Amino acid sequence: MLKLHATQSSGNCYKVRLMLALLGIPFRHIDIDLFRGENRTTDFLLKNPEGRVPLLELPGGRFLAESDAILAYLAEGTPFLPDDRLERAEVLRWMFFEQHSHATSIGAARHWLALVKGGRDLRTHDIDRWQEDGYAALGVMERHLARRRFFVAERRTIADLALYANTHVAQEGEFDLAGFPAVRGWLDRVAGSPGHVPMEWRPAEATLVAQA
16 A cells, blocks of 8 residues: 655645545555654655655655655556646646746745744745745736636646645635636636545545654
């Protein structure tokens, strides 16, 4: 059985849980508490030298890090990763955008303002930059989605899952989506799609493991 080393509140971890749920793949959820440094233990760093979650543990003792790489691995051979060469490249294009323009602003703002105690004081000089870059990213998404139901191929792909994870909780990073009707419509379509699970979902057989 696959094992997912993850933090429940993380958008990057949520996108992987969502993918596993949509594909009906059973997995064991292993909680990693970042605030207690459970991702910096010797044991965890042997699994992933970067000390980051999510981390997918495969049968046979192999590990795969980076949320979007995990999505691509899980989606191979499914409709979530198109076979068409151009459509597949477009999926990758939006996943690259998610990592370099979206997660670094919308995801970062949510992490520090909503999840880290005292995070506003610790990163006060970054807030204006997050807001500027985050609204710019939302503007790109709005213009693209104004003519489309989903990001690629008019159906859900891993590009949608990658971008949905932090966008649907953008208000926790103090972003107002009122001026982005196409983005809000897309969020509703993703959330209303068959098999969708919310961020708080975890598999029934989840096992909490404290890292020594």
